[in-house]
Amino acid sequence: GQNIDQPTEMTATEGAIVQINCTYQTSGFNGLFWYQQHAGEAPTFLSYNVLDGLEEKGRFSSFLSRSKGYSYLLLKELQMKDSASYLCAPVGYQKVTFGIGTKLQVIP
């Protein structure tokens, strides 16, 4: 089965760094996605980790530890437009399961 845990809400200041954690229990684990979803819009792809370690892509980085069932998304130099929900989505056997998401509010 799938069990995903991430904070429901976070607040951070413009220009700062924020880390959004996700723990999961997934049968047949085959990688983990992070998606961004602005209010009223469809989710868009941010990252996919299949091996342990940190993957950096511009201001966004994603980390995975398969042995710990743990991932985080790191957002640097926060901008107001980063206010959105961030969905942790582990890939199991034949299926991607999306968490409820972390709603991030960036304040001036």
Added chain:
Amino acid sequence: GAGVSQSPSNKVTEKGKDVELRCDPISGHTALYWYRQSLGQGLEFLIYFQGNSAPDKSGLPSDRFSAERTGGSVSTLTIQRTQQEDSAVYLCASRGGTSVGNEQFFGPGTRLTVL
């Protein structure tokens, strides 16, 4: 190229009526997913197609929900005898290749309101 499209963008219906939602995936994408998202909630998996077949229908909430896909392209999600709890945004996503780890591209969704 064009992304995933869905129609209608909004649908208001009366309780007990049937509705049909349409998804046009990215051309060449063999995998197609339907999700449901209620207000302030996460994505709820409904059904997954690989080509025209549906190997995973485990998320369909009741027998009032059905989906089909023809020609390996367009998919329709049908909800019969709609109930107020069916009100949600219905999202479709398509994926290229055969790996479940390939990125899913989402459509804009259909907002369904059942009065």
